[in-house]
Amino acid sequence: MDKPAARPKRTRIQREKRELIGEAALEVFSQHGFRGSTIDQIADAAGMSKPNLLYYFKNKEEIFATLIHRLMETWLAPLREMDATGDPHTEIRSYIRRKIEMARDFPRESRLFANEILQGAPRILPLLEGELKELVDEKAAIIATWMRAGRLKKSDPYHFIFAIWATTQHYADFDVQVRAVLGENRGGEGRFEDAARFLEGLFLA
Amino acid sequence: MDKPAARPKRTRIQREKRELIGEAALEVFSQHGFRGSTIDQIADAAGMSKPNLLYYFKNKEEIFATLIHRLMETWLAPLREMDATGDPHTEIRSYIRRKIEMARDFPRESRLFANEILQGAPRILPLLEGELKELVDEKAAIIATWMRAGRLKKSDPYHFIFAIWATTQHYADFDVQVRAVLGENRGGEGRFEDAARFLEGLFLA
DNA sequence: GCAATTTTTGACCGTTTGGACAAACGTTAA
DNA sequence: TTAACGTTTGTCCAAACGGTCAAAAATTGC
Structure with missing residues (x-):
């Protein structure tokens, strides 16, 4: 039961960008909380567009959970x-x-x-x-x-x-x-x- | 400087309702934070409609500040x-x-x-x-x-x-x-x- | 060089939200 | 009765938001 959710393989870019997004999300979430933060804010802080961010994370919830x-x-x-x-x-x-x-x-x-x-x-x-x-x-x-x-x-x-x-x-x-x-x-x-x-x-x- | 902002006169009903709203707002705000709470939630918790609540408080910000x-x-x-x-x-x-x-x-x-x-x-x-x-x-x-x-x-x-x-x-x-x-x-x-x-x-x- | 794949983006959509408003309702007092 | 005032609500709006999508751009493997 409860297997480690078969971590998907990721390219170098994917790892780097997910890391970058994590850092940006930390900055934003820690200041405004989950509901108080917007995907746009995080995308801005990470220097990318919202759809691009959502290419790396399914949704806001997943960013937060990962973090x-x-x-x-x-x-x-x-x-x-x-x-x-x-x-x-x-x-x-x-x-x-x-x-x-x-x-x-x-x-x-x-x-x-x-x-x-x-x-x-x-x-x-x-x-x-x-x-x-x-x-x-x-x-x-x-x-x-x-x-x-x-x-x-x-x-x-x-x-x-x-x-x-x-x-x-x-x-x-x-x-x-x-x-x-x-x-x-x-x-x-x-x-x-x-x-x-x-x-x-x-x-x- | 900094005079006590000339507290407006209030009827008995206004004092009671503002008190009721305060209690409801405390319940909601303490659970979800400011941004995470909606005026509708607070109005519901206070058992009144949103416009009615806004008759007693100018806006969300004022509810929170008062509280x-x-x-x-x-x-x-x-x-x-x-x-x-x-x-x-x-x-x-x-x-x-x-x-x-x-x-x-x-x-x-x-x-x-x-x-x-x-x-x-x-x-x-x-x-x-x-x-x-x-x-x-x-x-x-x-x-x-x-x-x-x-x-x-x-x-x-x-x-x-x-x-x-x-x-x-x-x-x-x-x-x-x-x-x-x-x-x-x-x-x-x-x-x-x-x-x-x-x-x-x-x-x- | 070129085709396949990955990455990036502009435009868009449905929903939620804060708030405005005018009309309706209730209460009081002449 | 009725005019005046305080209270309540249905309806509406614009902005913000989470998320989608198709197409463009960049990268990779051959």
Whole structure:
């Protein structure tokens, strides 16, 4: 069951153009959401005509789906790297660092993802209940072990992970608000470094 | 400058209907975002015809603006209540509790707000840079005092507030994801209580 | 060079959407 | 009763949108 949908063969041009469209779509979707974005906007951003774009993607839905599925992998990578045999504090610290770096370097990806979840995750709910849940179950178990061994302050490992997600992604998703509140002085690029240091202190007290 | 825009007099019916429309609009906007919602959907939800709705609100934009401005007040109320003369731990604990209760009881409001910020806060940026920043500056100063007095663990008061926002609102905005990951057993109503307890431990360590 | 194939585009279509409008309906008060 | 005012709706329109199609242009393989 559920075979990998026999990926169609693609020419070099097709791969390149699909990539180009993906980049343009990320830019547009992350700013206006799915319904708020038009195929024309994406085509413009990709420097091609609408019919040409639709030659590479069946429809708007498929562009979005391709994008968000590819994103999920990137998005989960940092958590995947968390190593049961490593030092708990080092592992958590690295995880927080990586997540903050992603918020800084890939805010569009974060916002696209946030948008999808906000709307009720209509396109990725199965992934959340499957792949994501499995991964979190696995890592939460590791964290629980660390806590039981007294190597990490005891708390609920699931909410611990949620809290790391929430706080780090906040700096991408709510960036406008963060900058508005911090103002001219502290709202510069340094805010990510400040955030990282604060979060290390918070989670590794 | 900037006079309160001379609020037009309204009949009882006008106030009631505008209230009714607001409720319907909240329901629709919070699910589909601004661009994803149609006036027809809102009119349906309010049990009236589209032209009738447009008799009470000039256009879609005005419905949204009215809604989100009214929301800001509700949204900031908990922070406003934080009292400099109170016991730091009690004050912070109450704040977290109230924010979690809001995530549980008013998730639509939270999502609407999140949506607006995600899109770059086009309609409320001035509010963020003005009223919100002032309030946060004031409360951050209080927290800083508490920290300097050794009555609260030292950290950056601004990022401290951000972290409380992020973690509490996460349970409204990312509710689908939270429930997907927690699964059948722990994803029930108890999750808010679990979250509150976890967050108290996290922020009041 | 040329035929087959892939890529690109202008023109077009049906639907949805925000919004305008005038006519109808209901209510109130003289 | 009726005039005035507030409320409601059916109808309509122009713009925007997702998507199609046939034909032109570019590329590839021989």
